[in-house]
Amino acid sequence: MSSDAHKPPAKDGIAIEGLCKRFGSVRALDDVSFRVPLGSVFGLLGPNGAGKTTLFSIVADFVRPDSGRAKILDIDVRDARSLLGRFSILPQDAEFERNVPVWDQLYYFRRLAGTAPDEARADVERTLGLVGLAEHRRRSIQALSHGMKKRLGIAQAFLGDPDVILLDEPTAGLDPQSVRQIRDLIGQLKSRATVVVSSHNLDEIQELCDHVAILDRGALLAAGPVEELTRSGRELDLELSRALSAEERRELEDVGGVTGVRDRGDARLSLTLDLGNGRDQDAVVAEILRLLMSRDVVPRSLAEGRSLEAEFLRRVSSGAPASEDVPPAA
Amino acid sequence: MSLASRQVGLVAEYTGRFALRSGTGLVFVLASLVTGLLLAQLILGPVEFTQEGIEGADEGEAVEVILETARPVVSWIVGRASGDESVGERWTAYLLDDRPALLSGILLLTMFAWPFLVALGAGNPFSGDVGSRRIRYLLLRVPRTRLFFGRLAGTLAFVLATLVVIVAIVTLYLGFNIGIYGWGELLGWAAWGVLAMTLMTLPYVALFGWISSAVDTPVGSFTLCLAVVGGVPLVALLGGNAWEPLSWARYLSPWGVQHQLMHYDVLHVVGAAAACLGYTAAFVFLGHRHFSRRDL
Numbered sequence: 001m002s003s004d005a006h007k008p009p010a011k012d013g014i015a016i017e018g019l020c021k022r023f024g025s026v027r028a029l030d031d032v033s034f035r036v037p038l039g040s041v042f043g044l045l046g047p048n049g050a051g052k053t054t055l056f057s058i059v060a061d062f063v064r065p066d067s068g069r070a071k072i073l074d075i076d077v078r079d080a081r082s083l084l085g086r087f088s089i090l091p092q093d094a095e096f097e098r099n100v101p102v103w104d105q106l107y108y109f110r111r112l113a114g115t116a117p118d119e120a121r122a123d124v125e126r127t128l129g130l131v132g133l134a135e136h137r138r139r140s141i142q143a144l145s146h147g148m149k150k151r152l153g154i155a156q157a158f159l160g161d162p163d164v165i166l167l168d169e170p171t172a173g174l175d176p177q178s179v180r181q182i183r184d185l186i187g188q189l190k191s192r193a194t195v196v197v198s199s200h201n202l203d204e205i206q207e208l209c210d211h212v213a214i215l216d217r218g219a220l221l222a223a224g225p226v227e228e229l230t231r232s233g234r235e236l237d238l239e240l241s242r243a244l245s246a247e248e249r250r251e252l253e254d255v256g257g258v259t260g261v262r263d264r265g266d267a268r269l270s271l272t273l274d275l276g277n278g279r280d281q282d283a284v285v286a287e288i289l290r291l292l293m294s295r296d297v298v299p300r301s302l303a304e305g306r307s308l309e310a311e312f313l314r315r316v317s318s319g320a321p322a323s324e325d326v327p328p329a330a
Numbered sequence: 331m332s333l334a335s336r337q338v339g340l341v342a343e344y345t346g347r348f349a350l351r352s353g354t355g356l357v358f359v360l361a362s363l364v365t366g367l368l369l370a371q372l373i374l375g376p377v378e379f380t381q382e383g384i385e386g387a388d389e390g391e392a393v394e395v396i397l398e399t400a401r402p403v404v405s406w407i408v409g410r411a412s413g414d415e416s417v418g419e420r421w422t423a424y425l426l427d428d429r430p431a432l433l434s435g436i437l438l439l440t441m442f443a444w445p446f447l448v449a450l451g452a453g454n455p456f457s458g459d460v461g462s463r464r465i466r467y468l469l470l471r472v473p474r475t476r477l478f479f480g481r482l483a484g485t486l487a488f489v490l491a492t493l494v495v496i497v498a499i500v501t502l503y504l505g506f507n508i509g510i511y512g513w514g515e516l517l518g519w520a521a522w523g524v525l526a527m528t529l530m531t532l533p534y535v536a537l538f539g540w541i542s543s544a545v546d547t548p549v550g551s552f553t554l555c556l557a558v559v560g561g562v563p564l565v566a567l568l569g570g571n572a573w574e575p576l577s578w579a580r581y582l583s584p585w586g587v588q589h590q591l592m593h594y595d596v597l598h599v600v601g602a603a604a605a606c607l608g609y610t611a612a613f614v615f616l617g618h619r620h621f622s623r624r625d626l
Contacts, residue, residue: 057625060469060470062466063625063626080469084471084472084473087470088470091463091466094462094466095462096467098352099348099351105467112341112468112471113471114336114337
């Protein structure tokens, strides 16, 4: 991890301030502002064409905004020299040199960052091991599968332990084993680096991220801690010892904080909770369990449901503007 | 060494390395070698044909054969470049009588073809990487300015290394096989030829760097580079015949001055060298300005 003892610590991992970008007649980003807290794992959500990749490209200074600005660690991204080695990105659709072995490309990248040859070699070996490509180090790019190329992209993003890492769809097209491996790697970065992940996989974002922003058609719909964003629509999945009667179900709907009960069949329910006005989730869950136990219904499993997915779909379909949401993540 | 110079050096080094592994780099090397040696064969063929006669003849007869071979080529090229008959005659005499005539002819012919070959070798320093977004992996690690100059330096080194190989092969062949020039005279003129062609290569590499920074497909970039190299003299020649001011179009590229680098008058040589450096500075400025501002 790079550090600079002479400078005060940065306030934000990333700060986006009023970014606008058009490509011809297409408005890719429209006055987008939010902050990514230092040390957080931040999810960037949005349907296709929402502007996620454009936002990443501007933050990485590949693409210049029409107006607004982006900062990484309080440094304007246009000041590339100050940021060299301190942030990295897995671009969504960038290719590697076709006829050059994996190891040579990573070594070149590491050397470009100013690392001494021995240190660069050690870094490359370690990073290739981290993503499971150590045995393929001498292969050229065209001999790698799609999943291996993706892991190589992640390896280059992790090279040199940058302070801020942007990952554009890091698990897209990977097999389940590789997806698990990549998620674990991202999980290990928590508290060591600020990580921004864009993904269509909302379960993945919910598992990995503590903060999210939702974009749609270039506009920011919401930004903030996952906990805050999903308070009004927290999902709870229950599996019970038997199916509930209609009266038992009505009693469940009457519990304070429960706003919806959805029957998923085979004695499985999804409850929607509203935790607004400071209502405590644990208290609501305890009340639900007490009610069930009093009716001789034994909960066999209790799990957090797809709260983020529900919230995402609600926001995107309604197009709720950012101003109605919690303040930008602080 | 500072980080900036290390980065520029690394980018230049790997540009050359990766170019050799890529198809276009190899195509350039092969095309240059084949073209260079074919052009040399145009001059050397008739001489070799009469090689036995030369060896058996006295020195005066041998020189006559050589001059007969090289004179039409040299006088045609310098005649076009000077535009003045008396200057052309004196220039031809300088190249054929004062310098090794065969090498002069080969160098002048190579100068004619070289910009087209350089378009192959230097027509894609950026476009392929921008189109495939490969360049993004580098932009994370190198500021745009260093990447731009590193790529240009690497491309230039790659092109010049190929040029040196061609001239070296031709010179050694002339020295060992034809054997009528002294080694000092031959090597000195070959070195001057390489220097002149280096000066002439600089603006073309810079021009192609500018074009490549603006066009995102390698094919588009190569095509535009070749169109500029061939189009400028063509417009000047054909257009100039129809309407005289159009002949000035030859100065839109280094084509208008490049042959003056082999002139007998040192003032012409210095002027041509300065012009080449001026073109280089202008094209580098335009290319860098575009590359550092555009979306990548």
